[in-house]
Amino acid sequence: xxxxxxxxxxxxxxxxxxxxxxxxxxxxxxxxxxxxxxxxxxxxxxxxxxxxxxxxxxxxxxxxxxxxxxxxxxxxxxxxxxxxxxxxxxxxxxxxxxxxxxxxxxxxxxxxxxxxxxxxxxxxxxxxxxxxxxxxxxxxxxxxxxxxxxxxxxxxxxxxxxxxxxxxxxxxxxxxxxxxxxxxxxxxxxxx
Amino acid sequence: xxxxxxxxxxxxxxxxxxxxxxxxxxxxxxxxxxxxxxxxxxxxxxxxxxxxxxxxxxxxxxxxxxxxxxxxxxxxxxxxxxxxxxxxxxxxxxxxxxxxxxxxxxxxxxxxxxxxxxxxxxxxxxxxxxxxxxxxxxxxxxxxxxxxxxxxxxxxxxxxxxxxxxxxxxxxxxxxxxxxxxxxxxxxxxxxxxxxxxxxxxxxxxxxxxxxxxxxxxxxxxxxxxxxxxxxxxxxxxxxxxxxxxxxxxxxxxxxxxxxxxxxxxxxxxxxxxxxxxxxxxxxxxxxxxxxxxxxxxxxxxxxxxxxxxxxxxxxxxxxxxxxxxxxxxxxxxxxxxxxxxxxxxxxxxxxxxxxxxxxxxxxxxxxxxxxxxxxxxxxxxxxxxxxxxxxxxxxxxxxxxxxxxxxxxxxxxxxxxxxxxxxxxxxxxxxxxxxxxxxxxxxxxxxxxxxxxxxxxxxxxxxxxxxxxxxxxxxxxxxxxxxxxxxxxxxxxxxxxxxxxxxxxxxxxxxxxxxxxxxxxxxxxxxxxxxxxxxxxxxxxxxxxxxxxxxxxxxxxxxxxxxxxxxxxxxxxxxxxxxxxxxxxxxxxxxxxxxxxxxxxxxxxxxxxxxxxxxxxxxxxxxxxxxxx
Amino acid sequence: xxxxxxxxxxxxxxxxxxxxxxxxxxxxxxxxxxxxxxxxxxxxxxxxxxxxxxxxxxxxxxxxxxxxxxxxxxxxxxxxxxxxxxxxxxxxxxxxxxxxx
Numbered sequence: 001x002x003x004x005x006x007x008x009x010x011x012x013x014x015x016x017x018x019x020x021x022x023x024x025x026x027x028x029x030x031x032x033x034x035x036x037x038x039x040x041x042x043x044x045x046x047x048x049x050x051x052x053x054x055x056x057x058x059x060x061x062x063x064x065x066x067x068x069x070x071x072x073x074x075x076x077x078x079x080x081x082x083x084x085x086x087x088x089x090x091x092x093x094x095x096x097x098x099x100x101x102x103x104x105x106x107x108x109x110x111x112x113x114x115x116x117x118x119x120x121x122x123x124x125x126x127x128x129x130x131x132x133x134x135x136x137x138x139x140x141x142x143x144x145x146x147x148x149x150x151x152x153x154x155x156x157x158x159x160x161x162x163x164x165x166x167x168x169x170x171x172x173x174x175x176x177x178x179x180x181x182x183x184x185x186x187x188x189x190x191x192x
Numbered sequence: 193x194x195x196x197x198x199x200x201x202x203x204x205x206x207x208x209x210x211x212x213x214x215x216x217x218x219x220x221x222x223x224x225x226x227x228x229x230x231x232x233x234x235x236x237x238x239x240x241x242x243x244x245x246x247x248x249x250x251x252x253x254x255x256x257x258x259x260x261x262x263x264x265x266x267x268x269x270x271x272x273x274x275x276x277x278x279x280x281x282x283x284x285x286x287x288x289x290x291x292x293x294x295x296x297x298x299x300x301x302x303x304x305x306x307x308x309x310x311x312x313x314x315x316x317x318x319x320x321x322x323x324x325x326x327x328x329x330x331x332x333x334x335x336x337x338x339x340x341x342x343x344x345x346x347x348x349x350x351x352x353x354x355x356x357x358x359x360x361x362x363x364x365x366x367x368x369x370x371x372x373x374x375x376x377x378x379x380x381x382x383x384x385x386x387x388x389x390x391x392x393x394x395x396x397x398x399x400x401x402x403x404x405x406x407x408x409x410x411x412x413x414x415x416x417x418x419x420x421x422x423x424x425x426x427x428x429x430x431x432x433x434x435x436x437x438x439x440x441x442x443x444x445x446x447x448x449x450x451x452x453x454x455x456x457x458x459x460x461x462x463x464x465x466x467x468x469x470x471x472x473x474x475x476x477x478x479x480x481x482x483x484x485x486x487x488x489x490x491x492x493x494x495x496x497x498x499x500x501x502x503x504x505x506x507x508x509x510x511x512x513x514x515x516x517x518x519x520x521x522x523x524x525x526x527x528x529x530x531x532x533x534x535x536x537x538x539x540x541x542x543x544x545x546x547x548x549x550x551x552x553x554x555x556x557x558x559x560x561x562x563x564x565x566x567x568x569x570x571x572x573x574x575x576x577x578x579x580x581x582x583x584x585x586x587x588x589x590x591x592x593x594x595x596x597x598x599x600x601x602x603x604x605x606x607x608x609x610x611x612x613x614x615x616x617x618x619x620x621x622x623x624x625x626x627x628x629x630x631x632x633x634x635x636x637x638x639x640x641x642x643x644x645x646x647x648x649x650x651x652x653x654x655x656x657x658x659x660x661x662x663x664x665x666x667x668x669x670x671x672x673x674x675x676x677x678x679x680x681x682x683x684x685x686x687x688x689x690x691x692x693x694x695x696x697x698x699x700x701x702x703x704x705x706x707x708x709x710x711x712x713x714x715x716x717x718x719x720x721x722x723x724x725x726x727x728x729x730x731x732x733x734x735x736x737x738x739x740x741x742x743x744x745x746x747x748x749x750x751x752x753x754x755x756x757x758x759x760x761x762x763x764x765x766x767x768x769x770x771x772x773x774x775x776x777x778x779x780x781x782x783x784x785x786x787x788x789x790x791x792x793x794x795x796x797x798x799x800x801x802x803x804x805x806x807x808x809x810x811x812x813x814x815x816x817x818x819x820x821x822x
Numbered sequence: 823x824x825x826x827x828x829x830x831x832x833x834x835x836x837x838x839x840x841x842x843x844x845x846x847x848x849x850x851x852x853x854x855x856x857x858x859x860x861x862x863x864x865x866x867x868x869x870x871x872x873x874x875x876x877x878x879x880x881x882x883x884x885x886x887x888x889x890x891x892x893x894x895x896x897x898x899x900x901x902x903x904x905x906x907x908x909x910x911x912x913x914x915x916x917x918x919x920x921x922x923x
Contacts (some may be wrong), residue, residue, distance in 0.1 A: 002823075002824040004823045004824060004825045005824055005825050008830075013851065016833065016836050016840070019836075019860060020840060022857075023840055023843060023847075023848075023857075025853075026892050028852050038863070038865060039863060042837075042863050042867055045867055045870070045872055046867075049823075049830065049870045049871060049873070050874055051870045051882050052872075054870060054882055054889075055914070057886070058866075058889075062863070062892075066893060069854075070900070074852055075903070076908050077903075077913060084849075087847070092846065092866065093846075096842075097847075100843035100846070101844075104835055104836055104839035108832060117826060119826055119828060120825075121823055121875050122877045125873070128877065129878060129879060136904075138883065138886070139828075139878055141878075141879040141882075143884050149887060150887075153887060159894075160895075160898050161897070162895050162896050164901040165903040167898070168901050168905070
């Protein structure tokens, strides 16, 4: 059994299992942790698929930065209480599962029809495509063919940063109790 | 100067426009502006008339083409004016009497807040009336015809705050419309049979021959045309059976009654019949119809007038009666006589109405004859004017009405219509009776009104003096004999009527006339002024007869029964159709939509997860579709 | 590499479906958001798989862009959740239903 086969069959159940586990976790923190596990398995898949640069990015950006941000917000808001499982929307859960299964089946058949289950990737990927290392090859494609979209993403990031500042900034400063007491206009007049 | 005839209607039209836009700013001066416009029109009319008189008799016909109005294939209508003795006679009456009534109205309407609007309408009326009488074709005449109808409506309802005035205006408009619709049909028939609407070809004079389309109308067609035109004339001139609007029209200001509903507009029907006499002469039936309608209206209105205690309504019925005499004359083919009565009537009826305006002014808008009496002490000048007008109408020689009416009544006998003569004489007797009655009731006898009447200012007497002079001398000057000045002047347009010879000489006829008139006035004095007859108790003693007279033989009620009840029923029926079926359908659709739209909020739950579910449903369905298709 | 590409694609499809169901059934806005991230990652995995299959790097570049966009989206999304929480003291998506018809 080839090594990549072993790796896939080890990590694929972990990946799907962690995703399902995330789905069933009532506690948001636990859900986030399972998601991190899932992201790690995906990173491993990237490695197997010859995308070593994305493997690093996946771990650093997703599992590191983004999920830490998630956890930070969960802690900040204090919503790590357990979520109620009572569904108020009638039929929502049933329909969601049916449709989710449906889309999974549809994708499954699409893969069988479009790609075929036995199709194997060309063997010499690392020698031909990833010549000089995946990061070097990727950067060549990125900065040669996708330079303009790459610059546009920088604009996107700046806009996102500004947007977050606008959203997160408090519009008014709350009036403190001391200030309320100091201002006579807010005190109702008492007639003796 | 003949070509400047278009200036005559243009001047009052300009006055109307000016008053319409500046009336509010001009205030009381609006009246002077309106009077000046009509006065100037009168001056131009006189100038045109003098030019016309300078021509030799047969050439006294001048057509002024202004521009082509409608050109649609063979249907061509010019805006063109006709200057001939008939149109000039009418124009003289309209502008002359009109200017005097305008002058009177300056004083009468002085305190009305809408004086500018009043004179705008008044001028507009004169303009349309001049278009009517000066038009050279039936369509332009119809424009003026409808225009005066419109102004009549506006002026009757001038005090539209009063429900009575508003509904009277509506009544006048609707009733005359019945005639107008018939007249429009008549005009269409004229075009169908003559291929033209111009007077020349249709009436068989002028340059073009009357046979544009060939042989001209058959007798049946001519009868139809003439009867339809007569229906229009009957509506406009308030003859039986379309007369019901005229008494109600007295809701308008008194100068309106004088100008429109006595002196000018109501005579438009007479003008139409006289102008179209060639058409009427093609059909014996039509001429007889004119005669019968006129005679019946004359007697009917005279009786109704005697029953009225409302001064202006009495005068209104009197107008109807007088116009009946004009129709009667026209029906006998005595067109010059009809025109003479028209001119004289314009003078004395305007005088009577304006004087009654004085009385109303003096008595704080009191209009009921039972609350007048003995006014000659308070208002000697007005009493004189009224007496002149009344006696002129009554036919006391040598006042104008005597000549005018006497010629007509005499012509009936001389042309061999004995029965008509007897009826006309009765009508003349009743005329003298009904007009002497308000004279004695209002100005003579005992005082029945405690308030002290005040005489009108000089400004309002000035036009009355001129009208009174006309009421005195117009008959003498224009129609001393049946073939008098006016008849000879009108001869190129109307021809001369040829009465036959009969057993009684003219002198006997005149004597009978005078005796009847004097007897009627004397009877009126005995009943209403001598104090020896308790006329106020008459309605109690003879409730039935009094009811018939004062309600004008219940024709109004009859029409109400005939038209209004089915009309209301139809209206109610249609309304329920409208409510239940038309509106019902619309409302039902609206309610269904509303009901359906109440289902929509179920979809619009506000839950983002529901939306996402719908989104996914779409995605799954789309993928399924794509998968199955490939 | 001996493993057929379709295996990775099937895993990707399963993760995507699980993420979808998570979006639909979970009420906590943060968990919903995590499910969306899971979907994004599933698609990224598909991209990378196709990149390997076709023998060029365009798929990886797209996955890279997708990560950048996801980062920006996470930041903004979390900010929105924080703002909503500040106002409503709740992180449940069902409580934000003012667009109800």
